[in-house]
Amino acid sequence: MSKLHLEPLHSDFGARVHGIDLSSAILQIELEEVCELIDTYSFLCFPDQSMSDDELLMFTRLLGEPEAEHITLGRTGKAVYFGTVGNVSDDGTMKGNDHPNTRYQTGNQLWHADSSFRERPCSFTITHAHEVPGEGGATEFTSARAAYARLPQTLRDRLQPLKVIHDYVFSRSQVAPVDPAHAASLPPVAHKLVKKNPRNGCRNYYVGSHARSVVGWSGIASRELIDDLMARATRPEDIYSHQWKAGDTVIWDNRCLLHRGTPYDADRWRRRMRQTRVAGTESGSTLS
């Protein structure tokens, strides 16, 4: 019998999971159970974990191939597997509200799926919270699987053959300038609009802030459809807001969830979370 204890977090998705130490050697049967829970719940929070960077990367490798972080890769060609979310530098100093990095991270306050702009987007993001603000800095999540299930069949049929162009430069240059080498490393890419989970067959639509247009459609018609799909997925009742606690290790499925950060006062609070991603198994096609 499983030793995992689950607390559901939202009627559409998400669970808090007790009864496992992710930093220790995990049995194959436990790993399989965690993988099945990810496919079922899309969002898992494991509270009270102690997770060094090495342990986080080791756990990431159990779920698949770690994804090289795209900013360092694009700017320097070097593969690193960690991102730091928040306002604390590696040397422990704080970056305030006016720091360029803090401003750059405000782009994450738009609904998105991580690395949807890559030719092979990541499947999962794993985030371990080391330090969290006393106020603000929650991350909100919503399920595009549940939103797809609510669509009328006629609209589902209309979406089925479509592809959408995801474009990092389009979305991020609205927030902050994008480094030229970084921009050149991320040409626009077309992905299927409707995705199917390979394990359980559940479908969802795949949009978010990086979604620029529908292949073969005008800009206006594309915007109308993408905005409509976003609105259908982000009604207040669809959203689960995760209030981070230090020690949370969270895994979310970017193939079917959208998420966004919420503001916090970076002059007042420290926020330090370490993040890895698992490369996906499906590729889109680049346009240049």
Ligand SMILES: [Fe+2]
């Ligand atoms: Fe994100």
